Amino acid sequence: MSLMLLFFFMIFLSGLYIFSSFRKHLLLMLLGLECMVLSIFYYVFLYLSFLNYEDYFLIIFLILSVCEGALGLSVLVSLVRSCGNDYVFSSSLFVC
Template sequence: MLLFKVSLIGVLFASISFCSYQTHTLNLLISLEAVMLCLLLFSFSISSMFGMSSHLFLVLLTFAACEAALGLSLLVSMLRLRGNDLVTALSSLSF
């Protein structure tokens, strides 16, 4: 039950940090990874509390790995094109 509460509090704080730190892309990616880590913890605690299988945990782990790889590749390409990782540079349409 403690793991369940910790994961819910973690999702709340990670979501707040995702919404508040919107200047750099790296900050957004780290906050997004924190949200995914807390969701993984949440799915693991739910599956262990109710005795379910861990298929949801494995699916979320796969999505988290793909999201991290895609985010880092976008960050590297944005740094090569723009020279910075500001979110405002990402939202402009002029390449």
């Protein structure tokens, strides 16, 4: 059990590293955020299954994470259509 928790913690740290080191590209930042959300989902799943609680919170968490991913992809598509690239700091997000 502790090896699995260590593995999910390493997934979270790798997602945090990706999010903080690849700040130029919006797509890589979104992938890092999704990696962190996935590891948090596994932590919550293990916690709820260990304490024998209901899993309704997991459904709500997955719905919110899917909405977050869809919102991030829509921002990415609008940025690529307006500016031509996904560089975050190359220009302002509103004026290209």
